[in-house]
Amino acid sequence: MILTVTLNAAIDRTVAVPNFRLARRHRAVESRTVAGGKGINVARALTLLGRPVIAAGFVGGPTGTRVLEQLREESVLTDFTRIAAETRINLAVIDPTSGDQTEINERGPAVSPEEVKQLFERIGYLSSGAKICVLAGSLPPGAGDDLYARLIADLSRRGVAVVLDAEGEAMLEGVRAGASMVTPNEREAEELVGQEFSDGSDLATGLNELVRLGAVEAAITRPEGCVAAVGEGAERRLLEVHTEPLEPVSTVGSGDAFLAGYVAARYEGRSAEDCLAYGVACGAESTQHFGAGTVDRNQVERLLGEVAVHDLEVPAEV
Numbered sequence: 001m002i003l004t005v006t007l008n009a010a011i012d013r014t015v016a017v018p019n020f021r022l023a024r025r026h027r028a029v030e031s032r033t034v035a036g037g038k039g040i041n042v043a044r045a046l047t048l049l050g051r052p053v054i055a056a057g058f059v060g061g062p063t064g065t066r067v068l069e070q071l072r073e074e075s076v077l078t079d080f081t082r083i084a085a086e087t088r089i090n091l092a093v094i095d096p097t098s099g100d101q102t103e104i105n106e107r108g109p110a111v112s113p114e115e116v117k118q119l120f121e122r123i124g125y126l127s128s129g130a131k132i133c134v135l136a137g138s139l140p141p142g143a144g145d146d147l148y149a150r151l152i153a154d155l156s157r158r159g160v161a162v163v164l165d166a167e168g169e170a171m172l173e174g175v176r177a178g179a180s181m182v183t184p185n186e187r188e189a190e191e192l193v194g195q196e197f198s199d200g201s202d203l204a205t206g207l208n209e210l211v212r213l214g215a216v217e218a219a220i221t222r223p224e225g226c227v228a229a230v231g232e233g234a235e236r237r238l239l240e241v242h243t244e245p246l247e248p249v250s251t252v253g254s255g256d257a258f259l260a261g262y263v264a265a266r267y268e269g270r271s272a273e274d275c276l277a278y279g280v281a282c283g284a285e286s287t288q289h290f291g292a293g294t295v296d297r298n299q300v301e302r303l304l305g306e307v308a309v310h311d312l313e314v315p316a317e318v
């Protein structure tokens with residue numbers, strides 16, 4: 001099976017408020033609540049794609065219980081580690097008159113060293129049945145920026161491939177710890193390698209740098225698909241995966257859907273090209289839905305026909 005780990009899970013609450021203004025009292029005309037956090041979104045998408053997945057991570061308090069209940073309603077299998085502090089709630093206010101979205105995200109509860117130890121035991125146990133593990137999203141405060149790096153070291157020793165999608169220091173340390181695949185978007189990749197990308201040659205440099213830092217393979221996502229460094233040693237290739245950007249309903253969680261598609265295909269032992277193309281098709285399809293990690297499997301197959309994979313063209317040095 002596939003394991004997803006969400007260390008900073010959330011309840012994502014979205015309310016629709018026409019003519020939203022600061023410092024006023026409003027009445028919401030519509031609201032919805034879903035379990036969130038990147039790893040959870042990936043687990044949701046994998047479930048919709050019909051792949052065997054277990055969602056793990058930390059949950060705490062009544063809001064944590066709510067996360068588990070929501071996932072059960074969506075038939076997502078879970079095995080979370082309970083923590084003492086309360087899981088966070090993220091609030092998004094959408095103004096239907098302007099289309100503006102205002103987000104207020106809590107940082108999330110701190111975790112204790114003892115709770116981290118329990119998580120490692122749980123993941124160690126689950127990993128015996130796992131082929132691939134997805135680590136995605138922010139880390140809880142107090143966990144230390146090296147938590148993903150430590151999980152990667154532990155899972156690699158157990159022979160589980162780890163796909164990592166995070167930002168900042170947590171991501172950098174995970175890259176250095178030798179994640180099997182990392183999937184930053186362009187902005188995150190620029191931050192990781194400390195350079196802005198203006199053309200294909202910059203993207204190629206960025207990919208090579210992610211590998212030099214320690215990642216086995218790397219993909220940099222963008223609305224028109226992704227570029228990726230795949231294969232090891234003499235087999236190394238730089239690929240460009242392209243699809244025509246769609247008019248989105250919502251791009252929130254498109255990166256999570258990309259990740260789910262990539263992992264779904266990799267779980268079946270497909271080629272690097274096929275895995276990336278399936279990821280791009282899933283990312284694209286998810287933009288046609290409101291909920292993060294929501295994909296329609298049949299529409300993904302249709303979009304897959306429009307995804308092209310070729311070698312990344314690197315302009316000659318001038």
Ligand SMILES: Nc1ncnc2c1ncn2[C@@H]1O[C@H](COP(=O)(O)OP(=O)(O)OP(=O)(O)O)[C@@H](O)[C@H]1O
Nearest residue numbers: 185221222223225245246253254255256280283284
């Ligand atoms: N407008 C779009 N049309 C078609 N496909 C899209 C569009 N936006 C994103 N995608 C698909 O989704 C994938 C991930 O997109 P992107 O790089 O925007 O993710 P992200 O910024 O990590 O998103 P998030 O972290 O919010 O989930 C891309 O590889 C692409 O396949």
Ligand SMILES: [Mg+2]
Nearest residue numbers: 165185255256
């Ligand atoms: Mg992302």
